[in-house]
Amino acid sequence: MRVANVLGVKEIGWAVALALCLAPLGSGQDAKLKLDHLEQLSSKAAEVVDVTLDGPMLQMASKFMAEDNDPEAAATRELIKSLKGVYVKSFEFDKPGQYSAADVEAIRAQLKAPGWARIVGVVSKRESETDEVYLMNAGDEKNPQGLAIIAAEPTELTVVNIVGPIDLDKLSALSGHMGIPHVEVEKGAKQPKAAGKHEEKH
């Protein structure tokens, strides 16, 4: 029996419209993390880097980079032009114990959502350091739609969240440009090789 005979054309039309409306919600799998709870650490930190740039702000930055007529600025512009947000919170403390495990766990919990995959996790118990890199694949492993980095040290906590199609090759191409240090990105090396006992593999 044809579906149209059961539901009627009008109902199917409504269903299609509803599906089109809800599609962005489903496929969006928003890569933006909630980092508001970290703001309380600002008062305890000796040094704070807080960058919050959403789409329009990035577009404006991109526009001003275009005015520079500088090839290095052009490379950065190329990288950020399709991004929807760049959020960085970095705190440096004078002494250890200024942030809690719960502060980090609240971010990790968000990264357990579908779409996110931890590509690197380095836990150094000796140094009490944890470094984790996550990518949001959203069904397309070659084109990540988001990047998250958690770098936790006794006197430093850094969380990076980049929302939008992030091209790691382009990020790599920025090496040395505009004071951006070199990043080596190995193609197809998203699954880390076997390593020491402190390294977690995913």
Add this chain to the structure above:
Amino acid sequence: MTRLEDELRSALRRIDPSEGFADGVLARLRSQPAPSRRARLRAIFMAPRLRWVWLTAAACALLVAVVVRHREVQRERMQGELYKEQVIKALRLTSTKLNAVRQKVQTLDREPPDS
């Protein structure tokens, strides 16, 4: 008395209007349509005395608009530069952290498994 004076006096002598002249003038005024509100306003505002006032006011308004726009552009530029700096700062930090992770992974790779 000269002849010229006589001629002048004769030319400038008072002559009463013909009968019904005043009624004719009033009738003619009544027959003409009253000026529209717009025309009356225009007559008030475009009076020669006021014309300079309006021109000065328009020039001032234009000047204010130019100054406001200039400030807006300047503010936009400052914001853009700030966002640009923030983007570079964020990418620099991201890059530094990714490098640090890469180095740690490489160090762990080189370490013997039971160390």
